[in-house]
Amino acid sequence: MIRPIRPAFIALAASVTAVAAASAPATVRISNPAGSKIYFQPESLQGYQEIAAPDTVITVSDAPIYYRFVGDGGVFHPVFITPGSSTEISVNADGEVSIKGSNERENRFMRDNNYICRAPQTIRTYSDEWVDYNEKAIASLDSLIDASGFNQEFAATHKLYNRFTFLNQRLGGLTLAKTFRPGGQKIEIGPNFYNFLDTLKFTDSRILTIPKWFTVINNALEAKEVRGLIPADNDSYMISYANAIDNEKIRSHYLISLLDLTLKRNYLTDFERQLPAVRTLITDPAAAAMLPDLEKEYAKKAAEAANVAAGTQMPDFLFKDVDGKEFNFSDFKGDYVLLDFWFTGCAPCRAEMPYFDEVAKAFDGHGVKFISLSVDTGEELYPAWEKMMREKPHTPEVLSVNLPDGFNSPLLGKLNIHGVPRIMLIDPEGKIVESYAKRPSDPKLRQQLQQLTKSKLL
Secondary structure, three states: OOOOOOOOEEEEEEEEEOOOOOOOOEEEEEEOOOOOOOEEEEOOOOOOOEOOOOOOOEEEEOOOEEEEEEOOOOOEEEEEEOOOOEEEEEEOOOOOEEEEEOOHHHHHHHHHOOOOOOOOOOOOOOOHHHHHHHHHHHHHHHHHHHHOOOOHHHHHHHHHHHHHHHHHHHHHHHHHHHHOOHHHOOOOOOOOOOHHHHOOOOOOHHHHHOOOHHHHHHHHHHHHHHOOOOOOOOOOHHHHHHHOOOOHHHHHHHHHHHHHHHHHOOOHHHHHHHHHHHHOOOOOHHHHOOHHHHHHHHHHHHHHOHHHOOOOEOOOOEEEOOOOOEEEHHHHOOOEEEEEEEOOOOHHHHHHHHHHHHHHHHOOOOOEEEEEEEOOOHHHHHHHHHHHHHHOOOOOOEEEEEOOOHHHOHHHHHOOOOOOOEEEEEOOOOEEEEOOOOOOOOHHHHHHHHHHHOOOOO
């Protein structure tokens, strides 16, 4: 619904979706007489959605929700929106922002006490000192919230907001740092960095109103899995994850989000195999109502990926090592093959390489061949790959090769490869086991290889 209003104002009428039944909509009115570039959207959304002159209709849940307002110059303002509330945001000619209305006091508090998980430059990020500094900062904010006399709902929700901001940086930020570290530089963490996982629980359903709640919980559960606190089982990891969440409502919405992520990653085998077991755990009505759309999306994706479904014969193709020696994929029949498609400009691809090497070393002599297949091509990318291969320490358990024509190879179209990294697992007869296999950093890949090869590795 779009209706014209005076260009100086934007009214945002919030209708209700997501975690429960409909309740009173919230309205937000933004005054921007200077016509500056401004953005307003839920904090959980990626990127930025610019607010233009016409009226824009958005949706929020019927629970409290955090929005972000970004004014001219990129200044970030968190905004707390509650059902039935009215908020007025104004931007003056100098770009200064004021936020008034139903939650004016809460929004002023957030502006004046905006926790962004930073520490002095003298403290090394991810060290035990860094953790301690942020824990004390959160405890101090908790005390300030308590002393300010806010209503219980905001007080409890905003404490979670600050806690999840820290958890998101502690888990997700570290992953990004490892992915984009320059030249493979090692990221040092404190010896007690992951100890908090031993007692971390998710019990307060207000978590579902916190931006990036799913990302934080999923990163935490995956980290627990790596540490052995949750069993790594490629066939039933969704049940293992679900059993680690005590709150029924959180568990229901987590599983819906996990199934959605599984489809986005094209782990179609996981979706089909594990949905029957987790369906009974999705007990919250609002979460259960989302299942039919996910099942439709699965059916669509399964139809599109029929040419690379499990059991499909892998096409034969040629590739070359850095010295020009040629190989055919059919040469490797008789062993399982883990095939990693990547290119030098892909940071996540490079981040997985040390894990690929580690898994290759672990399964050396156990009937699995590891092929690192670059799709670098052209006058710039191919020489970059060649230089990298000649400088990179040699891992004899990994065959590092290049696909002729790289990105332009018809093989990529045949295998539905539109982005990398892409890991494929092929059986000894040359048939696809997993078209979208887990990444080498995921312990479930190692567990799957152990099952297939009947290996008993430490």
